[in-house]
Amino acid sequence: xxxxxxxxxxxxxxxxxxxxxxxxxxxxxxxxxxxxxxxxxxxxxxxxxxxxxxxxxxxxxxxxxxxxxxxxxxxxxxxxxxxxxxxxxxxxxxxxxxxxxxxxxxxxxxxxxxxxxxxxxxxxxxxxxxxxxxxxxxxxxxxxxxxxxxxxxxxxxxxxxxxxxxxxxxxxxxxxxxxxxxxxxxxxxxxxxxxxxxxxxxxxxxxxxxxxxxxxxxxxxxxxxxxxxxxxxxxxxxxxxxxxxxxxxxxxxxxxxxxxxxxxxxxxxxxxxxxxxxxxxxxxxxxxxxxxxxxxxxxxxxxxxxxxxxxxxxxxxxxxxxxxxxxxxxxxxxxxxxxxxxxxxxxxxxxxxxxxxxxxxxxxxxxxxxxxxxxxxxxxxxxxxxxxxxxxxxxxxxxxxxxxxxxxxxxxxxxxxxxxxxxxxxxxxxxxxxxxxxxxxxxxxxxxxxxxxxxxxxxxxxxxxxxxxxxxxxxxxxxxxxxxxxxxxxxxxxxxxxxxxxxxxxxxxxxxxxxxxxxxxxxxxxxxxxxxxxxxxxxxxxxxxxxxxxxxxxxxxxxxxxxxxxxxxxxxxxxxxxxxxxxxxxxxxxxxxx
Amino acid sequence: xxxxxxxxxxxxxxxxxxxxxxxxxxxxxxxxxxxxxxxxxxxxxxxxxxxxxxxxxxxxxxxxxxxxxxxxxxxxxxxxxxxxxxxxxxxxxxxxxxxxxxxxxxxxxxxxxxxxxxxxxxxxxxxxxxxxxxxxxxxxxxxxxxxxxxxxxxxxxxxxxxxxxxxxxxxxxxxxxxxxxxxxxxxxxxxxxxxxxxxxxxxxxxxxxxxxxxxxxxxxxxxxxxxxxxxxxxxxxxxxxxxxxxxxxxxxxxxxxxxxxxxxxxxxxxxxxxxxxx
Numbered sequence: 001x002x003x004x005x006x007x008x009x010x011x012x013x014x015x016x017x018x019x020x021x022x023x024x025x026x027x028x029x030x031x032x033x034x035x036x037x038x039x040x041x042x043x044x045x046x047x048x049x050x051x052x053x054x055x056x057x058x059x060x061x062x063x064x065x066x067x068x069x070x071x072x073x074x075x076x077x078x079x080x081x082x083x084x085x086x087x088x089x090x091x092x093x094x095x096x097x098x099x100x101x102x103x104x105x106x107x108x109x110x111x112x113x114x115x116x117x118x119x120x121x122x123x124x125x126x127x128x129x130x131x132x133x134x135x136x137x138x139x140x141x142x143x144x145x146x147x148x149x150x151x152x153x154x155x156x157x158x159x160x161x162x163x164x165x166x167x168x169x170x171x172x173x174x175x176x177x178x179x180x181x182x183x184x185x186x187x188x189x190x191x192x193x194x195x196x197x198x199x200x201x202x203x204x205x206x207x208x209x210x211x212x213x214x215x216x217x218x219x220x221x222x223x224x225x226x227x228x229x230x231x232x233x234x235x236x237x238x239x240x241x242x243x244x245x246x247x248x249x250x251x252x253x254x255x256x257x258x259x260x261x262x263x264x265x266x267x268x269x270x271x272x273x274x275x276x277x278x279x280x281x282x283x284x285x286x287x288x289x290x291x292x293x294x295x296x297x298x299x300x301x302x303x304x305x306x307x308x309x310x311x312x313x314x315x316x317x318x319x320x321x322x323x324x325x326x327x328x329x330x331x332x333x334x335x336x337x338x339x340x341x342x343x344x345x346x347x348x349x350x351x352x353x354x355x356x357x358x359x360x361x362x363x364x365x366x367x368x369x370x371x372x373x374x375x376x377x378x379x380x381x382x383x384x385x386x387x388x389x390x391x392x393x394x395x396x397x398x399x400x401x402x403x404x405x406x407x408x409x410x411x412x413x414x415x416x417x418x419x420x421x422x423x424x425x426x427x428x429x430x431x432x433x434x435x436x437x438x439x440x441x442x443x444x445x446x447x448x449x450x451x452x453x454x455x456x457x458x459x460x461x462x463x464x465x466x467x468x469x470x471x472x473x474x475x476x477x478x479x480x481x482x483x484x485x486x487x488x489x490x491x492x493x494x495x496x497x498x499x500x501x502x503x504x505x506x507x508x509x510x511x512x513x514x515x516x517x518x519x520x521x522x523x524x525x526x527x528x529x530x531x532x533x534x535x536x537x538x539x540x541x542x543x544x545x546x547x548x549x550x551x552x553x554x555x556x557x558x559x560x561x562x563x564x565x566x567x568x569x570x571x572x573x574x575x576x577x578x579x580x581x582x583x584x585x586x587x588x589x590x591x592x593x594x
Numbered sequence: 595x596x597x598x599x600x601x602x603x604x605x606x607x608x609x610x611x612x613x614x615x616x617x618x619x620x621x622x623x624x625x626x627x628x629x630x631x632x633x634x635x636x637x638x639x640x641x642x643x644x645x646x647x648x649x650x651x652x653x654x655x656x657x658x659x660x661x662x663x664x665x666x667x668x669x670x671x672x673x674x675x676x677x678x679x680x681x682x683x684x685x686x687x688x689x690x691x692x693x694x695x696x697x698x699x700x701x702x703x704x705x706x707x708x709x710x711x712x713x714x715x716x717x718x719x720x721x722x723x724x725x726x727x728x729x730x731x732x733x734x735x736x737x738x739x740x741x742x743x744x745x746x747x748x749x750x751x752x753x754x755x756x757x758x759x760x761x762x763x764x765x766x767x768x769x770x771x772x773x774x775x776x777x778x779x780x781x782x783x784x785x786x787x788x789x790x791x792x793x794x795x796x797x798x799x800x801x802x803x804x805x806x807x808x809x810x811x812x813x814x815x816x817x818x819x820x821x822x823x824x825x826x827x828x829x830x831x832x833x834x835x836x837x838x839x840x841x842x843x844x845x846x847x848x849x850x851x852x853x854x855x856x857x858x859x860x861x862x863x864x865x866x867x868x869x870x871x872x
Contacts, residue, residue, distance in 0.1 A: 041872065168872070209870045219870075222863055228682045230674075246858065247866050254855035256681050258674065259707035266671040267678030270647065273665055274683035296668050423663040423679075423686055426642045431611075431657045431664030442613065443658060443666075 016069035017155055018077050020098045021147065023086030025053065025060040028144030031169070032084075033064020035148060035183075037381055039165030040068040041210055043157060044202045047383040048073040048348075050376065050576075052097055053320050054090075061090035063097065072384060074347055074499025078580040080104055083119070084151045086131070086143055087112045091119060096575055100124040107150050109143070127154070134189040138182055145183045149190025159191050160201050207386050209349070213377030214240035216351035216387065217281070217307055218247070223352065223389065224359025225277040226305075227253035230267030232260055235319045236375040237281040237309035261286035265293035268304045272297075273432055275398075275422035277363055281307040284326045285316065287370070291333045294368045298338040298457060300432040301410065301420070303362040303369075303396060307355070310374035312573045321574030322375035324495050325547035330370045331524050331555060337454055339461045341369035342524040344495035346472055348377050352387035354521055357469060364394035365460050366420060372523070374546075376496045376576060392467070396420060401427050408439040412452070416459035461525045470527040473534050474502050475516035476509045489515040489586050490538035492531075492562075493545060494523060494552055497577050501544050504582035515586060520552075526559045541566040542586050548572040606635040611661045616652070622774030622800030623653050626720050629777050630660065630689070633784035644687045647676035649701060651693040652727050653720035653800070670700030673708040673717065680713050684854055687788060688714075694721040698734040698755045709764035709793055711853045716787045716794045719757065720774070722802035722809065730805035742805070758834045758845055761795045762827070767850040768794035769830070771842050774801065775813045779842060786844060792852045799840070812840070819843035 019036070023029040030051050037049040047068035054060035065080070067073050079099045085091065085108040095118045100106070102123035108115055109131040120126070129150045135141035145166075152162045166183045211219070218240050229248060231241045245255040253276075258264035261282055268278035282290065287308045297304050310326045312318030330342045341361055345354035355371060362369040399407060399419035409430040411418050421428035435443040436450050444450075475488075489508065493501045498519035505515040518534045520526075535541055541563055543553040550570040556562045569585040571577060609631040617623050634644060644662040648654035650669035657664025663686075667675045676690040697705055697719045708717065723740075725731040731743045734755035741749045761769050768790040772780035780798065787794035799816065801809035819841040824830050830846035837845070 204872050206872065208872065210872070211870045215870070219867065222866065228678070230678055230681075247861075249856060249858040250861040250866075251863065252857055252860065254681055254857075256678070256853075259703055262671060263674035263677075263704055263707070266667060266674035267681070269667070270665065270675040270678030270680075271682030272678075273675075274645075274679045274686070276682040278678070278682070292668055293671065296671075300665070300667075421663075423645050423683060424642055426640070429641055429661055429663050431660075431666055433658070433666040434668050435666060441658075443655075 016067050016073055016077060018065065018067040018080045019082040019084070019151060019155060020063055020065045020080050021084045021086065021144070021151070022061070022063040022091065022094050022098070023144070024089045025056055025062045027062065027086045028142055029062045029086055030064045032144040032148045033066055034381070035162070035165040035169045036064070036066050036151070037210065037383065038168045039152065039157060039161040040066065041208055041383045042164040042201065042204055043161040044205055045069060045383065046072045048076065049381040050076055051379060052094070054093065055320055061093045063094055065098070068383070073382070074502050075579060076576055077503070078578045082107065082151060082154055083124070084147050085112065086147055088116055091116050095119065105154060107147065107154060129190065131190070135186060137189065138185050140182055141186050142183065145186030146190035149187035152187070153191045158201055159188065162187050162191070209384050209386060210381060211348065212239065212379065212381045213345070213348040213351045213373055214309065214379065215243050216348055217345070217355045217371070217373055217378070218244045220352040220355030221279050221305065221359055222247065222251065224356040225363065226279050226359055227251065228268065228271040228276045228278040229255040229280060230258045230264040230271070231255070231280045231282065232258050232264050232286060234283045234286050236311055236378050237283050237307065240281045240307060240309065240378065261289040262293065265290035265304070265306070269293060269297050269300070269302050272302050272304050273423070277303070277359055279305040279307065279359070281309065283309050283311050283319070284313045284329070287326060287329060287333070291329070294340065294370070295334045295336060295338050296434040297368040298334065298340055299434045299436070301366040301418070301457070302432065303366050305355070305358050305362050305369045305371060307371045307373055309378040310372060318574050320375070322496065322576070323547055323573030324372070324374055324497060324545050325549070325551065325572070326372060327494070327523065327547070327551040327555065328549070330372055337458070339458050339525070340367050341365070341461070341522070342372065343369060343522055344372040344520065345377060346495065346498040346519045346521055348380060348382035349384040349387050350521070351377060353390060357390045360390060360392065360394035363396040364417070365464060366396065366417065367457070367460065372495055374496050390469070398422055399425065399428050401425050406440065409441045410437060410453060410456065411439040412456065415463050416456045466522055466527060470520070470522040470530050471534070472498070472519045472521065473516060474505060474519070476506070476514065486537040487514060487539050489513060490535055490541045491515060491517045491582070491586065492520070492535065492541060492543045492556070493517065494520040497544055497546050500577040500579050501582055503579040504586065507579060508583050508586055513587065526561060528559060528561050531561050535563065540586065540589065542569055543567070544569045544577065544582055546571060546573055546577050604635055604638055604641070606631040609634045609641060609661055611659055613659050615659055616655055618804045620803035621652070622722065622802070623656070623720055625774040625777045626653070626718065626780065626798055626800055627656060627659055629780040629784055630656070630718070632781040633788060634662070636781065636785050637788060639687050643685070644689070645679060646689045646691060647679065648672050648691045649696040650727070651696045651725070653691060653693040654696055656691040670696055671704065672696065673701060673704040676715055677708060677711065677713055680715055681855060684714070689788070690715055690717045692719060694719060694723060694735045695725045695733040698757060702734070706760070706764045709761050709766035709795065712765065712767050712792045712850050713853045714791055714793070716784070716796065718784070718796045718798060720798050720800035721757065722800050722806055724802050724805045726802050726805055757797045758837065762830055762834055762846060765850070766795045767792035767848050768844070769797070769846040770795070770844045771797045771799070771819070773799045773812065773816045773842055776816065776842060783844065790847060792850055816840045816842050819845060823847055
């Protein structure tokens with residue numbers, strides 16, 4: 001390989017580079033992607049790794065997609081610069097997920113057969129590299145490492161960074177050093193002589209984090225005081241639980257694997273009643289099963305947090321792919337009048353902050369909090385700046401012995417929050433109840449008690465000052481002195497769609513269409529006044545979300561939080577929202593009007 | 595012990611909240627409530643160190659009638675609620691109370707897994723073979739030819755749920771049967787159940803005067819468990835299979851591994867966060 005077709009690296013232009021590695025399940029595509037992410041981190045970039053997999057345990061399709069740049073990467077972009085095919089076995093399943101064009105490069109092994117028409121039709125250039133021949137020259141040589149080396153050369157990544165990526169990713173698995181050595185030998189064969197004049201690596205940024213959304217959510221919950229989890233396995237939330245289980249044990253807490261989601265939500269209500277901050281994690285089907293339990297948490301005023309790592313629905317839906325379609329059930333799924341919290345982290349890094357905040361809010365307000373993550377956040381990894389930390393002093397109000405006699409668990413207070421007695425406190429014994437009750441917790445069907453307790457539970461949330469964390473507003477810094485803010489477009493979005501919206505707004509702004517983005521972190525209770533201020537003035541308002549039913553759009557209308565003329569851009573999963581499509585929608589006033 | 599540090603003896607009635615139960619006159623649950631308070635008094639458990647958890651149904655009203663910590667949860671979920679509490683607070687004595695519909699029908703799956711998990715809980719099921727609170731429907735322990743419910747006018751036609759046999763098969767480490775008409779014997783069983791390390795299942799025959807008046811005959815049909823307590827699983831299986839459902843006493847008791855949190859060598863959150871850094 002003495003000639004290396006390559007794409008423009010991200011260093012010079014400041015643009016992001018996106019690459020995809022595809023292969024059969026078990027081919028090592030995802031491992032290669034993890035190494036690549038560690039390598040670009042070592043080279044000083046920010047980055048994002050997403051993976052795509054079918055429901056098969058082995059033998060299905062798998063793909064790893066990495067996008068990296070000199071500035072934080074919030075989404076996968078619109079197209080890929082390079083695609084590496086470890087084989088072509090399931091390529092048809094990736095055509096939609098990996099858009100290529102004439103400026104793209106395909107790296108493939110001629111021994112795997114010709115480039116399928118579905119990919120070749122893009123007009124992408126093809127570089128044939130004999131991955132298998134190279135791999136066979138090494139004892140236990142792996143095709144994915146040879147291919148990763150060739151990819152690294154094509155995108156101008158220093159070989160030393162790739163080698164560091166191998167050591168960091170495979171060396172920590174506790175396997176024999178021969179695995180690392182063989183992998184590096186494969187890398188070097190694929191890399192070849194490489195681009196001329198590789199500079200020495202810059203110092204590794206000491207504060208650049210590498211974490212997945214599921215890990216980030218777990219960490220945020222630990223920062224928020226989490227010490228007990230009960231949960232039932234479900235894709236794509238399971239890694240969050242697997243990450244927490246050993247770490248909780250080392251922090252003096254515990255994780256209990258429940259028999260089903262009906263059990264898990266009730267278990268955490270029990271543990272929280274015992275005074276221990278508690279959480280469960282699930283996906284849409286599990287959240288559906290938990291709804292009655294969450295009503296109990298509302299009525300008994302027991303703080304719990306549920307992380308819903310959303311996937312395609314309804315029913316079993318598309319378990320391995322992302323969608324933002326559980327907003328309706330999270331907001332409206334409880335029977336009765338049941339005020340509770342609904343939050344959504346805006347990106348992988350924000351999973352830390354949002355879960356920490358959610359834990360503290362639930363504890364302080366003594367009510368359940370549902371946090372809507374999704375597969376695109378949970379199972380992706382980011383190279384990012386250190387996550388923000390919630391520094392407020394929100395804690396559970398705990399009744400102290402002798403303060404009041406007799407103790408009234410659900411007694412009135414100006415902010416609706418009544419001190420909670422923790423079992424083991426002498427003299428404060430009470431019965432928590434899902435039956436409507438009087439101030440002492442005694443069951444009551446009296447109209448006055450019902451009205452009083454409904455008011456109390458609503459007041460807790462309505463009167464609380466949620467401060468500035470309700471959402472994030474992005475606008476180009478140059479626009480802070482904008483002459484005519486009324487000419488700005490505004491995108492309203494939530495959760496994982498925020499990244500693609502921000503990139504769309506950046507492009508629109510650069511192209512002379514100033515655009516700001518409002519990302520909602522707190523969905524319920526909706527902070528209408530703050531949202532209204534963030535939306536005003538604007539030339540147009542577009543609500544962007546990844547679902548079919550325009551759930552946020554309708555929710556905001558129901559709350560009378562949108563100006564007339566606001567439009568909806570809602571697209572279901574499993575394909576990610578692309579910045580170009582969002583930007584086009586912003587500039588299309590004929591799109592569906594409210 | 596000098597007077598300043600002496601703890602006054604708690605009497606059974608001091609474990610009662612004073613709230614008047616919603617139960618019908620003659621309901622068996624009154625005697626079960628009394629037996630619970632007598633067992634707690636016998637063991638002199640501090641009131642603030644005891645929690646009683648329940649689901650929904652007539653018998654599930656028990657927590658509010660006790661002056662200990664209580665949680666009256668939702669239908670069928672008393673066992674998970676109690677399991678979470680016990681896992682988070684192993685220092686507490688946790689009792690679970692409920693009925694046959696709550697425990698064996700809507701909560702049946704939790705019953706199996708609570709038996710398997712063998713946490714240190716005492717589960718008291720007041721079995722009257724009927725849904726009382728919804729006015730008299732067949733429960734899992736109702737005879738298949740019982741035709742007094744409009745919901746199943748021909749009877750359920752479904753064989754009865756066998757609580758003791760299923761508890762044994764599911765791995766329960768303590769299985770006993772009591773009768774509300776034998777309060778002294780029931781109190782003794784509850785004491786042993788609370789003292790048993792692990793999941794203790796106490797099946798209590800507790801007649802419903804309103805919807806199953808024929809259960810008044812139970813007082814003539816109950817009898818002591820002939821073979822006494824056994825710790826032999828096969829022997830217990832044989833005993834319970836031959837059982838007419840009216841044998842009172844401890845049917846099985848065995849020391850089995852108890853689920854409890856397993857703390858690992860302590861670390862700090864800062865050490866965990868360092869995993870994400872280069």
